[in-house]
Amino acid sequence: MQKKILVVDDQAGIRLLLTDLFTSKGYHVATATTGKEALEMINTSPFHLIIVDYRLPIYNGPEILDQLHQNEQEIPALLMSGLEESIKEEVSRYSQVKAVLTKPFDVDQMVEIVKSVIG
Template identity: 50%
Template sequence: MRRKILIVDDEVGIRLLLEDLLESEGYEVVTAQTGKEALNMIELHTFDLIMIDYKLPVMDGIEVVKQLNKENKTISTILMSGLAENIKDETEGLPNLIKVLSKPFNVLEVRDYINQVLAE
């Protein structure tokens, strides 16, 4: 069965970039623009990994991660941020958060990291 990844970013370019990259690696990719849309997708599908932007309209990435923790949904999560250094305090102690990824990122490093995580 193919591994399923949810990509959540309000920037269409980043969604398309990651979607193309990860689909070419054989993953099934679903995308969302907002945190609320992401939570709806998580209700409908089972994901192996979530890549979510920190800054999202309505509900930011941290809020989504906290909501999933409240609901005891354990999905490995990568938080993407242009301000990775500034959000360390907010991300402390979030059990599903496996990585904070600084934007802009190296797509090959991201691909290799995801392959490694999902191979486990």
């Protein structure tokens, strides 16, 4: 079964890069530009992993995680940010956050993390 990844980022370049990268590795990739759009997609289709930007319009990364937790949807998540050190402590309370990646991120490292989380 093909694993499904949801990429949530308001930067088109990041969405395109991650879509191409993970599609080439055999994953099914869907994208959202806002937290609101991401939550709507998660409520209509199951995902094995969410790769989400910390700063987003409407709902930011932590707000998406809070909403998923309230809905008892414990989907593993990778959080991306340009401010890695300052958010690590804040997001450590989320059990579903498997890694925090600094933008720009290392593509090979991201692939390894995704493989370790969902196979």
